[in-house]
Amino acid sequence: MRILYHHRTLGDGAEGIHISEMVKAFRHLGHEVLVAGPIGELKQTLIEQRGFLPKIKHLLPRFVFELLEVAYSAYCFVDLSRKAKAMHADFIYDRYITFNAGALWAARFCRIPLVLEVNAPLALERSEEVDEKLYLKGLAHAIERYVCTNADRTLVVSSPLRKYLESVGVPQGKCIVMPNGVDQIKFKPRQKNSELMQKMGIPADSVVIGFTGILRPWHGVEMLIKVVESLKAAGKSVYLLVVGDGPTRVDLEKDLQQAGLAGVSMITGRVPHENVGEYVSLFDIAVSPKATFYASPMKIIEYMAQGKPVVAPKMDNILDIISDGENGLLFDAGEVGSLHEVLLELVNNAPLREELGRKALTVVASKLNWTANAQWVVNESKKLMV
Secondary structure, eight states: OEEEEEOOSOOOHHHHHHHHHHHHHHHHTTOEEEEESSSOSGGGOOHHHHHHHHHHHHHSOHHHHHHHHHHHHHHHHHHHHHHHHHHTOSEEEEEOOTTOOHHHHHHHHHTOOEEEEEOSOHHHHHHTOSSSOOSSHHHHHHHHHHHHHHSSEEEESSHHHHHHHHHTTOOTTOEEEOOOOOOTTTSOOOOOOHHHHHHHTOOTTSEEEEEESOOOGGGOHHHHHHHHHHHHHTTOOEEEEEEBOOTTHHHHHHHHHHTTOGGGEEEOBOOOGGGHHHHHTTOSEEEOOOOOTTOOOHHHHHHHHTTOOEEEEOOHHHHTTOOBTTTBEEEOTTOHHHHHHHHHHHHTOHHHHHHHHHHHHHHHHHTSSHHHHHHHHHHHHHHHHO
């Protein structure tokens, strides 16, 4: 099939991974994909281009920038209509962004299906921002509702996101939940990289508790530090490995010092995504301490793909991925004591760690992977073309 894939992002962070992996999965299945949008194909993007666009955003008054976002719908309509006709596209796949109805209009004009991917309640998120007030709030919500309602297939990454969109007027049954996936080659079960472990100074007899991701306040790594501190105080041989970098790194390193964990912990700094799997191989237990209510955390699925026992908060979006006690263990969200109990159980029980990791692998192989997601999209698109 011929797929016209549209996104209007900078392609950095998790969004870039998601875009690249879905495009790669479509191509792996033998389909032709043309990536459209201001950035286009991520691998062809110059670093300078990515830096230039945010500068424009910050130079312009917020109201003017939002008007340009609204106007982008017209550009998107013309651009996608032209490209869809030229390549004889079978369907358009659009990663939704605030104010953009252009992909929907282009699909209707070309009489081909639109598959819409919604990763967050963007109008709600931006309405709640403190530093960057959303002026055209009503319009943002209206366009989001309109596009989600009228796309031929509306894919959302979690059950709570589906419920939210239904609560603001998208018809019930319209949204289909499709959690994120993983590259099963990049993240595969592997033996601990003993050379890397030795280089990092991690004691061989330690139970390594790990986290991967950008260090931001809402990821809850400070909770993990408190629990590891209490485990050490209880005489447990544990090591905390945080793989990533971000705004809260300095504060977290201070927390580690104050907790007396300087010798049994490490924050690696930024690690290229293609190398993260080597660090995850060192984990005995993989943790996601917090998550936003609508997210489908890719880190959790990447942990599972490497056969790691996962610990995460008991939330509806996490339950889309993990069955508590079957392929992971969940704790009461936001409760340090509950997180402590779950981690203590796993620190003390190596056979349970192995069992949870093995079952997690089974789930990833059957459905939580990018190839399965891409195949489902193709199958649904074929139905729409009949």
